[in-house]
Amino acid sequence: MGSCEGGVAVLVKRTELVAAVLPVAESRLALSNLDLLLPPLDVGIFFCYDKGSKDVNHEMRISMLKKGLCQALVPFFPLAGEVVINNEGEPVLLCNNRGVDFVQASADIDLHDLDLYCPDDSIHANFVPIKKHGVFSIKVTDMKCGGLVIGCTFDHRVADAHSINKFLVAWADITMSNNPVNNIATLYFPGDHDMVNKYVPCFRRSLLNPRKPGHYDTAIDDMYILCKTVASNAPPLFHLQSRIYQISAYQIQLLQSLAGPKRTKFESFSALLWKLLAKAATEDKKQCKLGIVVDGRKCLTNSSFINNKLSIDNYFGNVLSVPYSEASAGELKSLPLCEIANKVHACVGSAANEEHFRGLVDWVENHRPQPGMCKVYSIVPSETEEAAVVVSSGQRFPVTQMDYGWGRPCFGSYYFPWGGSTGYVMPMPSVTNDGDWIVFMHLSPKHLDFIEKDAPHVFKPFVF
Structure with missing residues (x-):
């Protein structure tokens, strides 16, 4: 049996908003009936990276992540918005390109000394951010050894894991690309089926419209x-x-x-x-x-x-x-x-x-x-x-x-x-x-x- 030790000291160095690189007209996007079954819960995800052999320093990695993020938020624009309450008392998505909270931090500990067995002590708030505003937040922490932890938190009312996985893959692919601007341009003139499948989310709420008349099993x-x-x-x-x-x-x-x-x-x-x-x-x-x-x-x-x-x-x-x-x-x-x-x-x-x-x-x-x-x-x-x-x-x-x-x-x-x-x-x-x-x-x-x-x-x- 493992043992849980104390927490980790993490120093926040900078907090900023990262918005979509292209203008987004303000609009409201309804949550589907299946979204409305979710209470206001936040879900965390985190990835750990060794220093690696590639000659990419911490400042370069931060710059790459932010550039890729502002590109990825163009097709995934709701993640840069906010959840507000409408006149009926129900949550809706305000797509206003408010931006994503992007926190840069550092931890005086080697990545391989991080206690992942007890994440409540080591990961919570330290490496996976507590979302204070908006729909999505990110925290990037450089480790003493040169490693990196990328933590994300999202509003479960807006997306499930399948949806967020699509975004994460698009963000990584766009960031790794040598020319992300061309990738984004291709989104709107798609000739590559695989690229569309990766990068273009569907927000057609009509796919989950209720039937008229509606009916359901008593189960x-x-x-x-x-x-x-x-x-x-x-x-x-x-x-x-x-x-x-x-x-x-x-x-x-x-x-x-x-x-x-x-x-x-x-x-x-x-x-x-x-x-x-x-x-x-x-x-x-x-x-x-x-x-x-x-x-x-x-x-x-x-x-x-x-x-x-x-x-x-x-x-x-x-x-x-x-x-x-x-x-x-x-x-x-x-x-x-x-x-x-x-x-x-x-x-x-x-x-x-x-x-x-x-x-x-x-x-x-x-x-x-x-x-x-x-x-x-x-x-x-x-x-x-x-x-x-x-x-x-x-x-x-x-x-x-x-x-x-x-x-x-x-x-x-x-x-x-x-x-x-x-x-x-x-x-x-x-x-x-x-x-x-x-x-x-x-x-x-x-x-x-x-x-x-x-x-x-x-x-x-x-x-x-």
């Missing part, structure tokens, strides 16, 4: 709840802690073999996690809830509502649903992993279809302007509830593509201590690109300690 009432007020920055009802682990490709493959031939690695991992939470329960009668984040883009690719597959893949916003399943701790303890994986598969299947997402859009429309949210996020541990956790797949996390011109990162991870009582777990590929996973986990200390004790061969505390 959605079991997945989502209405809330009179969605508090931002509210103190957590239950203390959770973040840790980062590495899981070897061998262990992932072994899990998949135990879960059955028709189960994905993600389903197999989720089944193991669910079983471990159940084993940590003090009473077999307690309920354990597992939520799975489902990306609806694949479900809508062949939709009769959408005549362009490229549009939905490049759609910028939230196209997510979070179905959940529950079982008693006693039942989960007694079941083999293959049967638990079957439950996970069924949970995913309940939402991984076009009708579910169309129905969810209609459900929101039927209740607007009263906000709703995923029911599993509202679960609080009690005498009858052992734990609730949401697992999201980060397999598209573009860590190996985040080369700004001085080489690939040596580490990358999401960081999402969302502040509620429900746990959050995101496995993503390791930068080594050899099948290993990096797993961000945000759970109670009790559950984290039990997982490490019961499955130390699977969950290895990450160290450089």
Whole structure:
């Protein structure tokens, strides 16, 4: 088991706004009904870079990052805007090219001495910025060894991980290019399909318009709840802690073999996690809830509502649903992993279809302007509830593509201590690109300690 030590001293040297290089006419962009299911939550991402062998000093890297950013914000202009409240009390995007907060900092510590096992102590606020204004913020920190950490924070109401991944890849590619201005010009006269697929986001909210008349399966009432007020920055009802682990490709493959031939690695991992939470329960009668984040883009690719597959893949916003399943701790303890994986598969299947997402859009429309949210996020541990956790797949996390011109990162991870009582777990590929996973986990200390004790061969505390 690893140990969490004290924080890191980081000195802020400069803060500025970086806006899109081309003028952007002020406009308002509505959030879709699926965006409206998200409370005001900020999500963090960070990438670590060794000094590398290329002759690029810190000042040159900062200049390259800012030049690439102001180019990338042209097609991704909402990220340079703000979220405001309209007359109906709902959030909308004000696309005014306010700019992105860009913070330059330095840390008197070598990159490989950074404790990534306990990111709440080392990463939070130090290397992943606390967003104070706007939609997106960036912090670039040079390390004592000559390494670099790039941290970003974005408003989850505006985009999901799929959307932000598209932006990050575009930013890196444009920055690395010898002539980014020509790249941006090509966006508006595209002749290269691959380039359009990388750089041009789609903001067609009509892709997620409600149906007339709207209708939805009553099962959605079991997945989502209405809330009179969605508090931002509210103190957590239950203390959770973040840790980062590495899981070897061998262990992932072994899990998949135990879960059955028709189960994905993600389903197999989720089944193991669910079983471990159940084993940590003090009473077999307690309920354990597992939520799975489902990306609806694949479900809508062949939709009769959408005549362009490229549009939905490049759609910028939230196209997510979070179905959940529950079982008693006693039942989960007694079941083999293959049967638990079957439950996970069924949970995913309940939402991984076009009708579910169309129905969810209609459900929101039927209740607007009263906000709703995923029911599993509202679960609080009690005498009858052992734990609730949401697992999201980060397999598209573009860590190996985040080369700004001085080489690939040596580490990358999401960081999402969302502040509620429900746990959050995101496995993503390791930068080594050899099948290993990096797993961000945000759970109670009790559950984290039990997982490490019961499955130390699977969950290895990450160290450089």
